[in-house]
Amino acid sequence: MFHPRRTLRALLLPLAAGLALTALPAQTAQAASTLTNGGFESDGTGAATPRGWSEYGDTGASYTESGGHGGSYRLSHYSSSAYKVETYQYLSGLANGTYTLTAWVRSSGGQNSAYLALKNCGSATQRTDLPVSTNSWVRIVTSIAVTNNQCTISINSDANAGNWINVDDLSFAPGRTGLTVKGADISSLAKSEAKGGVYKNSSGSTGDAVTILKNAGMNYARLKVWVDPADGYNDKTRVLAMARRIKAAGMKLLVDFHYSDTWADPGKQTKPAAWASHSYSQLKTDVYHHTYDVLNALKAQGTTADMVQIGNEINGGMLWSEGSTDNWPQLAGLINSGYSATKAVSSGTRVALHLANAGDDATVRWWFDNARTYGIDYDVIGLSYYGYWHGSLAAAQTTLDDAAARYGKPVFIAETAYPFRLDSDDSLTNQIDTTGELVTGYPATVAGQTRWMNDVASIVEAVPNGRGLGVFYWEATWTAVTGNGWDPADAGSGNGWENQALFGYDDKALSSMSWFSHR
Numbered sequence: 244m245f246h247p248r249r250t251l252r253a254l255l256l257p258l259a260a261g262l263a264l265t266a267l268p269a270q271t272a273q274a275a276s277t278l279t280n281g282g283f284e285s286d287g288t289g290a291a292t293p294r295g296w297s298e299y300g301d302t303g304a305s306y307t308e309s310g311g312h313g314g315s316y317r318l319s320h321y322s323s324s325a326y327k328v329e330t331y332q333y334l335s336g337l338a339n340g341t342y343t344l345t346a347w348v349r350s351s352g353g354q355n356s357a358y359l360a361l362k363n364c365g366s367a368t369q370r371t372d373l374p375v376s377t378n379s380w381v382r383i384v385t386s387i388a389v390t391n392n393q394c395t396i397s398i399n400s401d402a403n404a405g406n407w408i409n410v411d412d413l414s415f416a417p418g419r420t421g422l423t424v425k426g427a428d429i430s431s432l433a434k435s436e437a438k439g440g441v442y443k444n445s446s447g448s449t450g451d452a453v454t455i456l457k458n459a460g461m462n463y464a465r466l467k468v469w470v471d472p473a474d475g476y477n478d479k480t481r482v483l484a485m486a487r488r489i490k491a492a493g494m495k496l497l498v499d500f501h502y503s504d505t506w507a508d509p510g511k512q513t514k515p516a517a518w519a520s521h522s523y524s525q526l527k528t529d530v531y532h533h534t535y536d537v538l539n540a541l542k543a544q545g546t547t548a549d550m551v552q553i554g555n556e557i558n559g560g561m562l563w564s565e566g567s568t569d570n571w572p573q574l575a576g577l578i579n580s581g582y583s584a585t586k587a588v589s590s591g592t593r594v595a596l597h598l599a600n601a602g603d604d605a606t607v608r609w610w611f612d613n614a615r616t617y618g619i620d621y622d623v624i625g626l627s628y629y630g631y632w633h634g635s636l637a638a639a640q641t642t643l644d645d646a647a648a649r650y651g652k653p654v655f656i657a658e659t660a661y662p663f664r665l666d667s668d669d670s671l672t673n674q675i676d677t678t679g680e681l682v683t684g685y686p687a688t689v690a691g692q693t694r695w696m697n698d699v700a701s702i703v704e705a706v707p708n709g710r711g712l713g714v715f716y717w718e719a720t721w722t723a724v725t726g727n728g729w730d731p732a733d734a735g736s737g738n739g740w741e742n743q744a745l746f747g748y749d750d751k752a753l754s755s756m757s758w759f760s761h762r
Contacts, residue, residue, distance in 0.1 A: 276336035278396065281413035283307045284314045293318060297333070301326040304400070312347040312380045312411035320357075320400040321407035331397040334415070339365075341388050343418040344396060345705070347380045348373045349409040352684030354402040359383065359410075362397055365390030369762065373408055374698035375684030379637030380411070384705045386420040386762065420704050421762045424655055424713025426463030426497065427456060427745065431721035433485055434476040438726035443751045452720050455752050456745070457492040460759030464489040465497040465657075465715050467555065468537055470515035471504050473732035479537050486546040495549040497715070498541070499597075499657075500534060500581065502554060502561050505731055509558040509599050512566070523565045523573050527580045530562075534584035538592070547589050552657070553581035556599040556627060558606065568613070575617040582620040593622040597657045601626035602634025604642040611650055623712065624650065625657030628699065630682040631675055640702040647710035654710055656703055658717035660743040661695035662687040663755060668723035668748045671737025687742070689755050696758035704762065716758075719745040 279295025280286075290307045292298050296318075298305050304322040311317040320328055342361070350357055352375035360370040366388040374381050387394065398410050432440075432452055442452035453464070466485055469477045482498065489496050501507040504515045514521075518529045534553070541548055554561040557578075560568040566577045582594050596619070598610055611624065624646050628639050639656075647654045665676050665687045678687070685691045696716065703711040721727075722744050728736030747753050 276334055278332065278334065278413060278415040281415070282311065282314045283316045283318045283411060284311070286316070288316060293330075295332055296330050298328065298330050300328040302328060304328045304402075305330045310409070314411075317409045317411040318398065319407060319409050320398070320402065322402070322404070324404045325402065327401045329397055329399050331395055333363075333393070333395050335393045337389050337392050337394060339389050339392060340417055341386060341419045342394065342415055343420050344385045344413065344415050345382065346384075346413045347382050347411050349376050349378070349380055350374065351377055351405070351407045354400055354406045354408075356399065356401045357406070357408050358399050359385050360397040360399060361385050361387040362395050364388070364394035371701055372694070372697060374636050374701060375682075376635065376637055377683070379635060380409075381637050381640055381702065382705045383701050384420045386418070420709070422700060422704055422711065422713035424463045424715070425460060425700070425759045425761060426465055426495075426713065427461055427716035427719035428465040428467070428499075428658065429453070429456070429485070429718070429720045430465070430467045430477055430499075431718055431727060433481050434474065434727045435720060435722065435724045438724045440720075440722055440724040440727065441750045442720065442746055443749075445752045445754065447751055451488075452746070453488050453492050453494075456719060456756065456759070457494060459752065459756035461494065461719075461756075462759075463495045463497060463549070463713070463715070465499055467499040467501055469501055469504050469731070470533060471517060473504065474734075476731065479540060482537065483540055483544060483546075486541055487544065490546040496541075496546065497550040497552065497595075498537065498548045499552040499555055500537075502530060502533070507554065507561065508556040512554075512557070512559065512561045512563045514562050518562075523576070526562055526565055527576050530577050530580040531584045534581045535588060538585060538588040542588055548585075548592050550593045550595055550623065551581075551585045552595045552597045552625060553578050553585070553621070555597055557596065558598050558600070558610065568610075571613050571617045575614070575619045578619050578621070594620070595623040595625040595655070595657070596621045597625040597627070599627040600633045601628035601642050601656065602638040604638070604645050607642050607646055608649065611646065615650070622652065624652050624654045626654065627658040627717075628656050629659060630661070630685070630695065630699075631680050636698060636702055639699075640705070643703065643706050643711065647706050647708070652710070653712045654703070654706060655712040656699060656714040658715060659696070659699050660717050660740075661685060661692045662742045663689045663692040663747070663753060664742050666742070668741045669725070669737045671728070671739050673742045674739040675743065689753050692743075692753070693755040693758055696755060697761055700758060700761040716745060718743070722746050722750065723748070
């Protein structure tokens, strides 16, 4: 961001200090209702208390220094010994309404807490933790209802020796943020229950997993659909039954069509056996009929899908080879067939297209530029984002922001997860099972899992113009239950993901479910 006035003032101060200072009282007089010195440019390096700001606690740990995000300087919190410090600014004379604080931040991680807060505004304090990002700047937001014409903007650290944060380019302006989707995929649940899987609330009472998740704040469930799976689960009949439970709990429903009998992802998009010999023209009809059939049955029982994915992680297309990205006109025809079927059942159902790897903006651009060129219809962009595979939070933020702006569509994280431990609860080695695979700053603990989910939610919330819809966890209920392994054709297959469920090895709800209550 380029701020001409800021840059000009930085030049004027050393050249004509007297002239520059005569302008300050007028600015200070109006500073009561507008954020002063949000870019920390007024003082240069080393200001113990930046102009317009106040400090509390171990004030020596809060100061300005060179290396800003937009300008030359930034605010930093750091000390070689443990410290607690708050840098804050009190605003008064505000018109009541909803306001959003935006800031660019970096953090070493390791603190007891490091966050931005809006408080004393007449409504409940709102805060956003600083994600761990040691190199790239990340943008975060915090939103609050001001009801008493005042608000305090607060930057807080409760840190251990050597921990640090950088904060810069704060703005405080009318506007509202928050996520409409705080969801999870629970496609594993029906089979888990059938094979003896048990789910308990945090106090250890056995209950219904859907209800436990709903009570934690989950408001959207994602279910995959396979055409004719070997084990008979995740097909139309099972989806209909689970949809009734989801809607009865007051949640919304995302139906994820794989157009396969088994897992579809960037590495495989295998046609259903029943469609294997069909021509491209027949496949278009197959997609339409299958999509319409499942969605119309959902509608008929009073559980209309709120969102639909036409394909799952279709980076390379779907229904290979006819629907590969080697043949965009055919892929467009297949996707549009699914889109048309969805809208024929319910015009209000949103259609999402889902790619893997939110950290790869170049691939997302390539894909959706082609979608535009070939006239592919869709409403929403969904991206998988696994931090241990797909790059930094900053890279994911770049992709989300770019996709939302470039295509004018809402965006969401269709899948993300994080481990709460590394050991296995069954005989199959977990996909993430060593500390070397983890994202720096996010340990494989319940606290690390919670932190990851809140920080992913925060970068989606920060997508400009309200285009960040939310996040789906993958996979909340896939605990280690004999017979509910990864391969629908092999009852003896294991689960490599139980250390990334939202229920522990004791079957109790993990406190990481608290992420569902993210603003």
